[in-house]
Every structure is written in C-alpha cells, then in structure tokens.
Amino acid sequence: MSLVAAGWGEPITLALIAGLSLVNWTAARVIGQGEAVRASLAFRAALAIDLLAFAGVYAFAARSGSPLPLGAAFVLPAAISYLVDIRQGRAEPGRWPDRAALNLALFPKLAAGPVVRWRRLAPGLERLRVTPGRLSAGLRLVVIGLAQKLLLADQIAPLAAGLFDQTVRPRFAEAWLGLCAFSLQISFDLSGYSLMAAGLGAALGLRLPRNLRRPLRALSVTDFWRRWLLGATAWMQAYVVAPLSRTRLPEPIIVALVFLLIALWQGPSWLLLAWGGWQGAWILIERQVAARGPPRVFAPAAWSYAMLVTGLGWVLFRAPSFHRAGEVYAGLLGLHGFGPMQSAVADAVTPFSLAALSLAAVLALVPRLRWPAAWAPLPHVPRDWRVWVDAALIASLFALCVLAVAQAPPASAVRWLGI
DSSP, rough: OHHHHHHHHHHHHHHHHHHHHHHHHHHHHHTOOOOOOHHHHHHHHHHHHHHHHHHHHHHHHHTTTTOOOOOOOHHHHHHHHHHHHHTTTTTOOOOSSSHHHHHOOHHHHHOOOTOHHHHHHHHHHHEEEEEEEHHHHHHHHHHHHHHIIIIHHHHHHHHHHIIIIIIOOOHHHHHHHHHHHHHHHHHHHHHHHHHHHHHHHHHTOOOOOOOHHHHHGGGGGHHHHHHHHHHHHHHIIIIIIIIHHHOOOOOOHHHHHHHHHHHHHHOOOOOHHHHHHHHHHHHHHHHHHHHHHOOOOHHHHHHHHHHHHHHHHHHHOOOSHHHHHHHHHHHTTTTOOOOOOOHHHHOOOOOHHHHHHHHHHHHHHHHOOOOOGGGGOOOTTTTHHHHHHHHHHHHHHHHHHHHHHHOOOOOOOOHHHOO
C-alpha cells in the first residue's frame, strides 16, 4: 500500500524510494557486521548516493520550474536518519529490505510528514496490527484532520490567493486580510495533514509524533520554531545541529546552515531561501538579546511581535516572485492606499470564508478549555451517550467534508486527491 501511495502521484518518487531502499539496506547490513573499515566505507558510499539522487531530483525540479515531486522532500531525511541511527548502533536495519522501504515510503507520512527518525519508527513497525479500537481512534483523527483541511484551510485559501495571485497593487485592508488568511491557512493545512497522518498511523498501531504545537500562540520567533514543524526541527537538532556543535563552529554559522537547509528542503526557490534567511536572522537577534538578560515584555506585545515577524516572512514564502512580494509589503504599509478592497479579494469575502477565518482564529489562539475535575466524567450523563454523541459529531464533520469536496471545482478536487 505504501508503494502504491508513493507511485500514485509521482512515479519518480517511487523510483527514488526503490533505489535508495536497496542501497541503504545493503549498506546497513554491511555496517551491522561490525568491521570498522568496511562499515565506514559503506556508510559514506550510501550517504553520498542518497545525496546525489536527491540532488538530481532537486535540480530537475529547479530547472523545470516545478515543485518537488510529491513525497520526495521526506525521502532524504528518512534515508539519512536510517543510515546514521544504524551507524550509531541505535537501531537495527531489519532482515529484509522491506523495513528500509517502509522507512521511506510509509504512506501515512509520505505526502506531508511528519519527519520521523528511524530510531523512533523502527520499534513501531514490528508491532503493526489493526484492531477495531485502533481503527476507530485512527479514523477519528483522520476525520478531524480532514475537517481542518477542507472546512478551514481550503475555505480560507481564496482570501490569500486573491492577495498573492490576483490583486495588483494591493491596498492596506486587503493586504492585511490576505496575510492573516494565509497564516491561518498554512497552519491548518499542515495541522490537518499531520492529524490525518497520525490517524492513519494509529489505525495501524503506529504512533507518529506531533508536527505542530499551536504555533500561532508563540511569543517569539524562537518560540514559533519550537512549535512549528516539530519533526523537521527534531531531525535538524539530531543530525545537523548536534554534529556541528561538536566542531566549535560559531553559532551564527550553525543557525544559518540550519535555516538554509530548511529553506532548500521546502523547494527550489530564491524566495524560500530569502524566507529561511529572514527566520534565521530573527533567531540570532533574539539570542543576542536574551544573552544580555531575559527581556521583560508584556505577553500581548510579545505575541504581536512574533506574529508580525513570522507573518512578514510568510510573504516571501507565498509570493510567486520578489516583485510580487514587494507589492504586498507596500500594501501592508499602506503605500497603495486605504480604499475599498479590489474585486479579487472582495469576491473571496463570503459568509463561508469569513466564518472559516473566524473559527480558525479562535481554534488557533484561544487556550484549550480545561474542565474542572468535578465535571469529568460527567456522571449524570451515561458513558454510552457520550460515545454516541462523539460519534455523531465525527460523522457530521465527515459529512461536511464530503459536501465540501462535492461542491469544489473538479480541478481542485482532483488536485487535492493528488491525481
């Protein structure tokens, strides 16, 4: 099933996975035999092949002006993790190449992550088993993630698209509306996909780590990156930051390299490199300020600063060109005027998009309710009733998701399905 999912949208991803799985597993078997020289040569050769194969795919995408093939961005981190963890003696390669292939192609995490280190993934692969309880819990997460994607992110997306793709010389109100919309859209896009991956994994008995921890509640850029892309940042810490720290490289160089890699990992684009540089620069500024003593900042002011800096960074991430990014920045400053919104954005302002925008903002920003212990487990309500109510809510969410797909333009539905 995983290989079918890998090859469904992009055959090049399937070829990449098949080739690297065989190379990595062969190298891992040599490493596992314990002979130092041969193990070192096998490790270095396999790592070089992994990097060259990914570089070839990356160069092809950059030359053609297209994004990376579906799932390709997650193949290289998984391959490197597999080799390094086995080289360090923290995991076993498995008797057959199927484990190496599952590491690269496991379908719950293939399309949108999270990045999972082999040492964490390997034990779960030995206990894969579907049970009614696991299936029920997993499908519940899948439906919630699907709702976040279809009912929130996709309903907000036209507001962001109107700003970044259709409006010429955006005015103040539409620039800020579009930017706020994109900040929420990308958060719930990623959150939705991550929940669906976690749900599919749970249905198989596999625990996949969280990929987000409410990033829009961050109080600094550093705090934002403690909440955003948790799998990728943990991978960077283990396989990039930790080794580089032992070389005594200056901290600014390590931070610059980390965000360069994160930007390159997102895709072949100078705009993404600028986005990575923007994020890394603010991380370094915050560390310099913190080194002089923890600043005392009113929490709402700290949150406003964090959202402003990350939001301005999203302009580079989303804009199709530097010229377009400059127009959006000018609109945010009011340099294009403060008049009514242009039709591209105004037409996207519908009751559904505004309702989705408002609900997304509440879910992203309001603290989770913590019921008093005296209210749980609601003794006056029979447990069976609560189970049925929960099932009814999940079924309702699923029905709304089906309606959202049915009412979407055919091209959008096909693109979302990855066909």
